[in-house]
Amino acid sequence: MRAGRWRAVLRAGMAGLVVGAVLAPPAAAVGDPLPNLGVVATVWANQPTTAEYVVNNGYSWSSTEGDIVVRRTGTGAYTVELQHAATSTGVAHVVAYGGGPVHCTVANWYRSLLGGNHLLIQVRCFAATGAPVDSRFVATFTNRQQIHQGRLAWFTTDQAAPTGVHTIPASLRYDSTGGEIRYERLGTGHYKFYVNRHPEGEREHPYFPMTHVTALGSSAVNCQISWPDSWHVRCTNAAGNPVDARFAVTYGVRIDLLGHAAGPRFASGTLYGEDSRDGRIFGDAYNSTLGTYGGGWGVLLGTGRYEMTFEGTGAMFGTAFVNAHLPHFDHLPSRGHCVLASWGRSGADTVVRVNCYAWLGVPANLNARISYTTWPAS
Incomplete structure:
Protein backbone atom coordinates (compact mmCIF):
# COMPACT_ATOMS: atom_id res chain seq x y z
CA MET A 1 0.00 0.00 0.00
CA ARG A 2 1.41 3.39 -0.93
CA ALA A 3 2.10 5.73 1.98
CA GLY A 4 -0.71 8.16 2.62
CA ARG A 5 -3.25 6.19 0.57
CA TRP A 6 -5.64 4.48 2.97
CA ARG A 7 -7.53 1.80 1.10
CA ALA A 8 -9.90 -0.07 3.36
CA VAL A 9 -10.81 -3.18 1.50
CA LEU A 10 -13.02 -5.00 3.99
CA ARG A 11 -13.60 -8.42 2.56
CA ALA A 12 -16.61 -10.64 3.30
CA GLY A 13 -16.48 -12.05 6.78
CA MET A 14 -14.24 -9.23 8.05
CA ALA A 15 -16.83 -6.75 9.27
CA GLY A 16 -16.05 -5.76 12.83
CA LEU A 17 -13.16 -8.24 13.25
CA VAL A 18 -10.54 -9.29 10.74
CA VAL A 19 -11.04 -12.94 9.81
CA GLY A 20 -8.59 -14.39 10.26
CA ALA A 21 19.59 -22.24 3.74
CA VAL A 22 21.56 -20.87 6.66
CA LEU A 23 20.48 -17.43 7.65
CA ALA A 24 23.02 -14.75 6.90
CA PRO A 25 23.11 -11.90 9.42
CA PRO A 26 21.21 -8.90 8.02
CA ALA A 27 23.99 -6.35 7.92
CA ALA A 28 24.93 -3.28 5.92
CA ALA A 29 26.86 -3.96 2.74
CA VAL A 30 30.48 -2.85 2.64
CA GLY A 31 30.64 0.73 1.41
CA ASP A 32 26.85 1.03 1.58
CA PRO A 33 26.20 4.67 0.58
CA LEU A 34 22.52 4.68 1.49
CA PRO A 35 21.42 6.38 4.71
CA ASN A 36 18.93 5.08 7.21
CA LEU A 37 15.71 6.05 5.46
CA GLY A 38 13.29 5.61 8.35
CA VAL A 39 11.42 2.64 6.94
CA VAL A 40 8.33 1.52 8.84
CA ALA A 41 5.96 -1.11 7.47
CA THR A 42 3.41 -3.70 8.50
CA VAL A 43 1.93 -6.39 6.27
CA TRP A 44 -1.13 -8.59 6.58
CA ALA A 45 -0.36 -11.30 3.99
CA ASN A 46 -3.78 -12.86 3.40
CA GLN A 47 -3.39 -14.93 0.20
CA PRO A 48 -1.20 -17.87 1.26
CA THR A 49 -1.44 -19.91 -1.97
CA THR A 50 -1.16 -17.03 -4.48
CA ALA A 51 2.10 -16.99 -6.42
CA GLU A 52 2.45 -13.19 -6.34
CA TYR A 53 0.17 -10.30 -5.38
CA VAL A 54 0.23 -6.67 -4.36
CA VAL A 55 -1.07 -6.34 -0.83
CA ASN A 56 -4.07 -4.05 -1.06
CA ASN A 57 -6.00 -4.22 2.19
CA GLY A 58 -6.70 -1.82 5.01
CA TYR A 59 -4.41 -3.69 7.38
CA SER A 60 -1.08 -3.10 5.62
CA TRP A 61 0.97 0.07 5.39
CA SER A 62 4.43 1.26 4.39
CA SER A 63 6.05 4.61 5.11
CA THR A 64 7.73 4.57 1.70
CA GLU A 65 6.24 5.54 -1.65
CA GLY A 66 5.98 2.00 -2.90
CA ASP A 67 3.77 -1.06 -3.04
CA ILE A 68 4.00 -4.11 -0.83
CA VAL A 69 4.35 -7.30 -2.87
CA VAL A 70 4.21 -10.88 -1.52
CA ARG A 71 5.63 -13.80 -3.50
CA ARG A 72 5.15 -17.47 -2.63
CA THR A 73 8.40 -19.30 -3.41
CA GLY A 74 7.40 -22.73 -2.07
CA THR A 75 5.17 -24.39 0.50
CA GLY A 76 5.13 -22.05 3.48
CA ALA A 77 7.88 -19.90 1.94
CA TYR A 78 7.26 -16.24 1.10
CA THR A 79 9.18 -13.12 0.18
CA VAL A 80 7.72 -9.76 1.17
CA GLU A 81 8.97 -6.91 -0.99
CA LEU A 82 8.76 -3.40 0.44
CA GLN A 83 9.29 -1.24 -2.60
CA HIS A 84 11.57 1.81 -2.33
CA ALA A 85 12.53 0.78 1.20
CA ALA A 86 16.26 0.78 0.52
CA THR A 87 17.82 0.09 3.89
CA SER A 88 20.11 -2.54 5.38
CA THR A 89 19.44 -1.79 9.05
CA GLY A 90 16.39 -2.56 11.14
CA VAL A 91 14.35 -5.34 12.70
CA ALA A 92 11.67 -7.64 11.26
CA HIS A 93 9.00 -9.65 13.09
CA VAL A 94 6.40 -12.15 11.93
CA VAL A 95 3.48 -14.07 13.45
CA ALA A 96 1.09 -16.60 11.92
CA TYR A 97 -2.49 -15.47 11.38
CA GLY A 98 -5.73 -17.45 11.19
CA GLY A 99 -6.08 -19.26 14.49
CA GLY A 100 -4.56 -22.67 13.72
CA PRO A 101 -1.38 -24.13 15.31
CA VAL A 102 1.07 -22.56 12.83
CA HIS A 103 4.20 -20.59 13.63
CA CYS A 104 6.38 -18.51 11.32
CA THR A 105 9.98 -17.33 11.30
CA VAL A 106 11.93 -14.61 9.50
CA ALA A 107 14.50 -16.42 7.37
CA ASN A 108 16.33 -13.26 6.30
CA TRP A 109 15.94 -9.70 5.10
CA TYR A 110 18.13 -7.71 2.79
CA ARG A 111 18.17 -4.90 0.26
CA SER A 112 17.49 -6.09 -3.26
CA LEU A 113 20.52 -5.99 -5.53
CA LEU A 114 18.60 -6.05 -8.81
CA GLY A 115 15.38 -4.46 -9.97
CA GLY A 116 15.30 -1.39 -7.74
CA ASN A 117 16.10 -0.38 -4.20
CA HIS A 118 13.62 -2.52 -2.31
CA LEU A 119 13.69 -4.38 1.00
CA LEU A 120 13.06 -8.14 0.83
CA ILE A 121 11.88 -10.06 3.92
CA GLN A 122 11.83 -13.85 3.70
CA VAL A 123 9.20 -15.62 5.81
CA ARG A 124 8.81 -19.33 6.57
CA CYS A 125 5.71 -20.92 8.14
CA PHE A 126 5.38 -24.35 9.76
CA ALA A 127 2.64 -26.67 10.96
CA ALA A 128 2.59 -28.11 14.49
CA THR A 129 4.63 -31.07 13.22
CA GLY A 130 7.38 -28.74 11.97
CA ALA A 131 6.55 -29.38 8.30
CA PRO A 132 6.29 -26.32 6.00
CA VAL A 133 2.71 -25.16 5.52
CA ASP A 134 1.04 -22.33 3.63
CA SER A 135 -0.32 -19.71 6.01
CA ARG A 136 -1.49 -16.15 6.33
CA PHE A 137 0.79 -14.02 8.49
CA VAL A 138 1.49 -10.55 9.83
CA ALA A 139 4.98 -9.13 9.32
CA THR A 140 6.45 -5.85 10.55
CA PHE A 141 9.65 -3.94 9.91
CA THR A 142 11.16 -0.82 11.43
CA ASN A 143 14.49 0.92 11.58
CA ARG A 144 13.27 3.94 13.53
CA GLN A 145 15.98 5.61 15.61
CA GLN A 146 14.13 8.62 16.97
CA ILE A 147 11.35 8.77 19.53
CA HIS A 148 9.66 11.65 21.30
CA GLN A 149 9.22 9.91 24.64
CA GLY A 150 9.65 6.55 26.26
CA ARG A 254 5.61 3.98 25.93
CA ILE A 255 6.29 2.99 22.31
CA ASP A 256 4.64 0.65 19.81
CA LEU A 257 6.11 -2.31 17.92
CA LEU A 258 7.03 -0.04 15.00
CA GLY A 259 8.95 2.40 17.19
CA HIS A 260 6.35 5.17 17.38
CA ALA A 261 6.00 7.05 20.65
CA ALA A 262 3.53 9.64 19.37
CA GLY A 263 1.08 9.93 16.48
CA PRO A 264 -0.68 6.56 16.36
CA ARG A 265 -2.83 5.13 19.12
CA PHE A 266 -1.24 2.01 20.52
CA ALA A 267 -1.36 -0.41 23.42
CA SER A 268 0.47 -3.50 24.61
CA GLY A 269 -0.30 -5.97 27.34
CA THR A 270 0.02 -9.50 28.65
CA LEU A 271 -2.68 -12.02 29.50
CA TYR A 272 -1.58 -14.57 32.08
CA GLY A 273 -3.02 -17.82 30.83
CA GLU A 274 -1.00 -19.85 33.31
CA ASP A 275 -2.97 -18.16 36.10
CA SER A 276 -6.43 -18.29 34.48
CA ARG A 277 -9.16 -19.75 36.67
CA ASP A 278 -12.92 -19.79 37.11
CA GLY A 279 -13.37 -18.70 33.51
CA ARG A 280 -11.32 -15.56 34.05
CA ILE A 281 -7.95 -14.38 32.79
CA PHE A 282 -5.90 -11.56 34.25
CA GLY A 283 -3.43 -9.19 32.66
CA ASP A 284 -1.41 -5.97 32.53
CA ALA A 285 -1.27 -3.28 29.87
CA TYR A 286 -0.03 0.14 28.79
CA ASN A 287 -2.32 2.28 26.61
CA SER A 288 -1.19 5.45 24.82
CA THR A 289 -4.72 6.87 24.82
CA LEU A 290 -4.52 7.01 28.60
CA GLY A 291 -0.78 7.65 28.82
CA THR A 292 -0.58 5.32 31.76
CA TYR A 293 -0.67 1.75 32.99
CA GLY A 294 -3.89 -0.13 32.20
CA GLY A 295 -6.48 0.41 29.50
CA GLY A 296 -6.60 -3.23 28.43
CA TRP A 297 -8.50 -6.26 29.70
CA GLY A 298 -8.94 -9.89 28.70
CA VAL A 299 -11.65 -12.53 28.40
CA LEU A 300 -11.04 -16.28 28.45
CA LEU A 301 -13.07 -17.67 25.54
CA GLY A 302 -11.94 -21.28 25.94
CA THR A 303 -8.77 -23.27 26.47
CA GLY A 304 -5.99 -21.23 24.87
CA ARG A 305 -8.48 -18.78 23.33
CA TYR A 306 -8.30 -15.17 24.55
CA GLU A 307 -9.87 -11.87 23.67
CA MET A 308 -8.13 -8.63 24.66
CA THR A 309 -9.76 -5.22 24.45
CA PHE A 310 -7.68 -2.05 24.25
CA GLU A 311 -9.69 0.96 25.35
CA GLY A 312 -10.01 3.97 23.04
CA THR A 313 -7.73 2.67 20.29
CA GLY A 314 -10.43 1.87 17.73
CA ALA A 315 -9.53 2.97 14.19
CA MET A 316 -10.15 1.89 10.61
CA PHE A 317 -6.48 0.99 10.13
CA GLY A 318 -4.20 -0.89 12.49
CA THR A 319 -2.02 -3.91 13.16
CA ALA A 320 -2.01 -6.51 15.94
CA PHE A 321 0.77 -8.83 17.05
CA VAL A 322 1.16 -11.62 19.61
CA ASN A 323 3.84 -13.83 21.15
CA ALA A 324 3.51 -16.47 23.79
CA HIS A 325 5.79 -15.54 26.65
CA LEU A 326 7.61 -17.68 29.15
CA PRO A 327 6.32 -18.67 32.58
CA HIS A 328 6.93 -16.29 35.46
CA PHE A 329 9.98 -18.23 36.68
CA ASP A 330 12.95 -17.99 34.33
CA HIS A 331 14.11 -21.57 34.96
CA LEU A 332 10.88 -23.00 33.50
CA PRO A 333 10.86 -23.95 29.79
CA SER A 334 8.54 -22.53 27.14
CA ARG A 335 5.25 -24.40 26.81
CA GLY A 336 3.97 -23.55 23.34
CA HIS A 337 3.16 -20.67 21.00
CA CYS A 338 0.34 -18.24 20.13
CA VAL A 339 -1.14 -17.03 16.84
CA LEU A 340 -3.38 -14.15 15.82
CA ALA A 341 -6.99 -15.21 15.26
CA SER A 342 -8.46 -11.78 14.46
CA TRP A 343 -8.47 -8.12 15.34
CA GLY A 344 -10.72 -5.19 14.60
CA ARG A 345 -12.58 -2.15 15.80
CA SER A 346 -15.39 -2.46 18.33
CA GLY A 347 -16.89 1.00 18.81
CA ALA A 348 -14.18 3.20 20.28
CA ASP A 349 -12.06 0.19 21.25
CA THR A 350 -9.97 -2.49 19.56
CA VAL A 351 -10.55 -6.20 20.13
CA VAL A 352 -7.73 -8.70 19.47
CA ARG A 353 -8.31 -12.45 19.59
CA VAL A 354 -5.47 -14.95 19.89
CA ASN A 355 -5.17 -18.73 20.11
CA CYS A 356 -2.40 -20.47 22.04
CA TYR A 357 -1.15 -24.03 21.67
CA ALA A 358 1.15 -26.40 23.48
CA TRP A 359 3.83 -28.01 21.34
CA LEU A 360 2.44 -30.28 18.62
CA GLY A 361 -0.78 -28.26 18.39
CA VAL A 362 -2.86 -28.95 21.51
CA PRO A 363 -4.76 -25.85 22.80
CA ALA A 364 -3.26 -24.62 26.08
CA ASN A 365 -3.57 -21.65 28.42
CA LEU A 366 -0.24 -19.86 27.94
CA ASN A 367 0.92 -16.39 28.81
CA ALA A 368 0.39 -14.16 25.75
CA ARG A 369 1.88 -10.76 25.01
CA ILE A 370 -0.37 -8.78 22.66
CA SER A 371 0.25 -5.45 20.93
CA TYR A 372 -1.82 -3.19 18.72
CA THR A 373 -1.04 0.02 16.85
CA THR A 374 -2.88 2.27 14.43
CA TRP A 375 -1.19 4.19 11.63
CA PRO A 376 0.60 7.47 12.32
CA ALA A 377 -2.37 9.50 11.12
CA SER A 378 -4.93 7.58 13.20
Missing part, protein backbone atom coordinates in the same frame (compact mmCIF):
# COMPACT_ATOMS: atom_id res chain seq x y z
CA ARG A 151 12.46 4.17 25.38
CA LEU A 152 13.05 2.05 22.26
CA ALA A 153 15.52 -0.76 21.65
CA TRP A 154 15.68 -3.35 18.89
CA PHE A 155 18.28 -5.87 17.82
CA THR A 156 19.00 -9.09 15.97
CA THR A 157 21.51 -11.59 17.27
CA ASP A 158 24.34 -12.57 14.94
CA GLN A 159 25.28 -15.89 16.56
CA ALA A 160 23.19 -18.83 17.78
CA ALA A 161 25.88 -19.99 20.19
CA PRO A 162 28.06 -17.05 21.27
CA THR A 163 30.95 -17.56 23.68
CA GLY A 164 30.58 -15.54 26.86
CA VAL A 165 28.81 -12.20 26.88
CA HIS A 166 28.73 -11.08 23.26
CA THR A 167 28.24 -7.49 22.06
CA ILE A 168 25.86 -7.23 19.11
CA PRO A 169 27.40 -5.35 16.16
CA ALA A 170 26.25 -1.76 15.81
CA SER A 171 24.66 -2.47 12.42
CA LEU A 172 22.24 -4.96 14.04
CA ARG A 173 21.02 -2.94 17.02
CA TYR A 174 19.61 0.34 18.26
CA ASP A 175 18.94 1.67 21.75
CA SER A 176 17.57 5.14 22.35
CA THR A 177 19.62 5.30 25.56
CA GLY A 178 22.76 5.10 23.42
CA GLY A 179 24.09 1.97 25.06
CA GLU A 180 25.46 -1.26 23.68
CA ILE A 181 23.27 -4.37 23.60
CA ARG A 182 24.86 -7.66 24.66
CA TYR A 183 23.66 -11.23 25.13
CA GLU A 184 24.93 -14.59 26.31
CA ARG A 185 23.97 -18.23 25.93
CA LEU A 186 23.06 -19.76 29.30
CA GLY A 187 22.34 -23.21 27.90
CA THR A 188 20.97 -24.87 24.78
CA GLY A 189 18.38 -22.46 23.39
CA HIS A 190 18.50 -20.29 26.54
CA TYR A 191 19.77 -16.71 26.32
CA LYS A 192 19.83 -13.52 28.31
CA PHE A 193 20.30 -10.07 26.82
CA TYR A 194 21.52 -6.92 28.50
CA VAL A 195 20.43 -3.35 27.80
CA ASN A 196 20.73 -0.10 29.72
CA ARG A 197 18.22 0.69 32.40
CA HIS A 198 15.40 3.02 31.42
CA PRO A 199 16.25 6.73 31.53
CA GLU A 200 15.59 8.43 34.85
CA GLY A 201 12.74 10.44 33.36
CA GLU A 202 10.94 7.26 32.27
CA ARG A 203 11.05 5.76 35.75
CA GLU A 204 8.75 8.54 36.88
CA HIS A 205 5.98 7.29 34.55
CA PRO A 206 3.72 4.32 35.26
CA TYR A 207 4.11 1.89 32.36
CA PHE A 208 4.10 -1.73 31.31
CA PRO A 209 7.06 -2.71 29.05
CA MET A 210 6.46 -3.92 25.49
CA THR A 211 8.61 -6.78 24.20
CA HIS A 212 8.32 -9.09 21.19
CA VAL A 213 10.67 -11.72 19.81
CA THR A 214 10.86 -13.62 16.50
CA ALA A 215 13.02 -16.62 15.65
CA LEU A 216 15.42 -16.09 12.74
CA GLY A 217 16.06 -18.95 10.36
CA SER A 218 14.58 -21.35 7.83
CA SER A 219 13.71 -24.18 10.22
CA ALA A 220 10.74 -24.68 12.52
CA VAL A 221 11.97 -22.78 15.58
CA ASN A 222 9.97 -20.68 18.01
CA CYS A 223 11.51 -18.20 20.46
CA GLN A 224 9.85 -16.63 23.49
CA ILE A 225 10.79 -13.88 25.87
CA SER A 226 10.25 -13.80 29.60
CA TRP A 227 8.69 -11.31 31.94
CA PRO A 228 9.66 -7.99 30.27
CA ASP A 229 12.47 -6.79 32.49
CA SER A 230 14.28 -10.06 33.16
CA TRP A 231 15.33 -10.32 29.48
CA HIS A 232 15.51 -14.10 29.12
CA VAL A 233 14.81 -15.74 25.73
CA ARG A 234 14.24 -19.45 25.09
CA CYS A 235 14.11 -21.12 21.67
CA THR A 236 12.70 -24.57 20.86
CA ASN A 237 11.88 -26.75 17.87
CA ALA A 238 8.34 -27.78 16.93
CA ALA A 239 8.33 -30.52 19.58
CA GLY A 240 9.35 -28.11 22.33
CA ASN A 241 12.95 -29.31 22.61
CA PRO A 242 15.53 -26.56 23.24
CA VAL A 243 17.60 -25.56 20.21
CA ASP A 244 20.15 -22.84 19.62
CA ALA A 245 18.88 -20.13 17.28
CA ARG A 246 19.23 -16.53 16.29
CA PHE A 247 16.37 -14.17 17.12
CA ALA A 248 15.14 -10.59 16.83
CA VAL A 249 13.77 -8.50 19.71
CA THR A 250 11.95 -5.18 20.02
CA TYR A 251 11.79 -3.77 23.54
CA GLY A 252 10.67 -0.51 25.10
CA VAL A 253 8.23 1.51 27.14
